[in-house]
Amino acid sequence: MRIKRRTKRFFWRVLISIPVILVGGFLYLYFRPPSSAPPAQITVDMSPDRIEHGRYLFTTLCNCDGCHSERDFSRLGGPVVEAGRGKGGAMALEDLAGKILAPNITPDKETGIGTWTDGEKIRAIREGIGKDGSALFPLMPYTNYRYMSDDDVQALVAYLNTLPPVRNSPPKTQITFPTSMLIKSVPAPVGHKIPPVDPDGGEIYGEYLAKLARCEECHTPLVRGEPDPSMRFAGGRVFATQYGTVVSANITPDQQTGLGKWDFLRFQDRIKSYRQYLTIEPPKAGPDRFTLMPWLAYARLTDHDLEALFLYIKSRTPISHRVNPHPGYPE
Ligand code: HEC
Numbered sequence: 001m002r003i004k005r006r007t008k009r010f011f012w013r014v015l016i017s018i019p020v021i022l023v024g025g026f027l028y029l030y031f032r033p034p035s036s037a038p039p040a041q042i043t044v045d046m047s048p049d050r051i052e053h054g055r056y057l058f059t060t061l062c063n064c065d066g067c068h069s070e071r072d073f074s075r076l077g078g079p080v081v082e083a084g085r086g087k088g089g090a091m092a093l094e095d096l097a098g099k100i101l102a103p104n105i106t107p108d109k110e111t112g113i114g115t116w117t118d119g120e121k122i123r124a125i126r127e128g129i130g131k132d133g134s135a136l137f138p139l140m141p142y143t144n145y146r147y148m149s150d151d152d153v154q155a156l157v158a159y160l161n162t163l164p165p166v167r168n169s170p171p172k173t174q175i176t177f178p179t180s181m182l183i184k185s186v187p188a189p190v191g192h193k194i195p196p197v198d199p200d201g202g203e204i205y206g207e208y209l210a211k212l213a214r215c216e217e218c219h220t221p222l223v224r225g226e227p228d229p230s231m232r233f234a235g236g237r238v239f240a241t242q243y244g245t246v247v248s249a250n251i252t253p254d255q256q257t258g259l260g261k262w263d264f265l266r267f268q269d270r271i272k273s274y275r276q277y278l279t280i281e282p283p284k285a286g287p288d289r290f291t292l293m294p295w296l297a298y299a300r301l302t303d304h305d306l307e308a309l310f311l312y313i314k315s316r317t318p319i320s321h322r323v324n325p326h327p328g329y330p331e
C-alpha cells in the first residue's frame with residue numbers, strides 16, 4: 001500500500017515538472033543573449049591604401065552595395081545610385097522570415113552608424129552583434145565574414161568611415177517568431193588574430209575570395225530554408241523580388257549543365273563584358289533580364305582575383321543540374 005502511494009506521488013511530481021521544465025527552457029532560450037564578446041578597442045588606420053582596399057572589398061568583392069546601397073533595378077545589373085551608397089536597402093526578398101532590410105551604414109549620427117566605434121563595426125561585420133549587443137539577422141553574411149582577415153576587416157571599416165553620411169531610416173528589421181529566437185545561436189566571437197591569406201595561394205586564395213563574395217550561398221538551392229549540401233554550387237536558388245524573379249546558375253564544372261566547357265578567358269570575358277557599364281549607364285532591362293548576380297560589382301575584380309576564383313570554382317565537384325535563370329522566359 002505504502003509503496004503504491006509513494007509511486008503515485010512520484011509519478012505526479014514528474015508529471016507536474018514536465019511543463020515547468022518546458023516553460024523554463026523556453027524562457028531561457030527566449031531571453032538568453034547571443035554569444036558575444038566586448039568589441040575590440042581599436043581605431044583603424046586611415047591611410048589612403050587601406051581606404052582604397054576597403055573600397056574594393058565594399059564595392060567589388062563583398063558587394064556590400066548589393067544589400068546596403070540604393071540600386072536602380074530598371075537598368076541591367078541594378079547599378080548603384082551613387083548618392084545612396086550605404087544608405088540602406090530598399091529590397092526585401094520575399095521568402096524570408098519577416099521583413100528584413102539592410103540598415104543605413106553611412107556615418108550619419110542619427111540614422112546610420114556614425115556613433116559606433118571602429119571595434120563595434122568590426123564586431124557587427126565579423127561576429128553578427130549590433131551596437132546594443134543583440135544578434136543580427138544572418139542575412140547579413142557575418143557567418144562568411146567571420147573568416148575575413150584582420151587587415152581586410154580593418155580596411156573595410158576605414159572605407160566605411162569615409163562614406164558621405166546620408167540621412168535615411170529604412171524600416172527596422174522585423175523578424176517573426178520563432179526565427180527571432182533561433183538566430184541568437186548564430187553569432188560567435190572571433191577571439192583570435194586572422195592573418196591574411198597568401199594572394200599567391202591559387203585555389204586556397206580563391207576559396208577565401210569566394211567565401212567573402214558568397215558565391216556558394218547564392219549558387220546553392222535551399223531545401224526548407226537550408227542550403228542543400230548535395231547541390232553545392234549547382235545553382236537553382238530562387239530569388240523572388242518586387243523587380244522580378246531570378247534563379248542562380250549551375251557553376252560546377254559539369255560539362256553539359258555547368259561551366260565544364262569554360263576556360264578562364266570565357267569566364268573573364270563574361271565578367272568583363274559589364275565593364276563598359278561602369279562608365280556608361282547600363283541599358284533599360286525588364287524582369288526578363290532581372291538578376292542579382294553582382295555582374296557590375298565583379299566587373300571591377302582584378303585579373304589576379306578572377307583567376308584565383310576561377311581556379312577554385314573549377315575545383316568543385318561537377319553536378320548535373322540544368323537551370324533556367326529566368327523562369328517563364330526563354331533561356
Ligand atoms: C545579403 C545582404 C547583405 C550583405 C551582402 C551585407 N549586409 Fe550588412 N546587413 C544586412 C542586413 C539585413 C543587416 C541587418 C540585420 C539585422 O538588423 O538584424 C545588416 C547589418 C549590417 C551592419 C549593422 C548595422 C546596424 O545598424 O545594425 C553593418 C555594420 C553591416 N551590415 C555592414 C556590412 C558590410 C561592411 C558589408 C560588406 C562587407 C555588408 N554589411 C554586407 C545585409 C547585408
Ligand code: HEC
Nearest residue numbers: 210213214215218246247248249251291292293294309325
Ligand atoms: C547575390 C547572389 C549571387 C552571388 C553572390 C553570386 N552569384 Fe553568380 N549568379 C547569380 C544568379 C542569380 C545568376 C543567374 C542569372 C545571371 O546569369 O545573371 C548567376 C550567374 C552566374 C554565372 C553565369 C553562368 C552561366 O551559365 O552563364 C557565373 C559564371 C557566376 N554566376 C559565377 C559566380 C561567382 C564566381 C560568384 C562568386 C565570386 C558568384 N557567381 C556570386 C547569383 C549570384
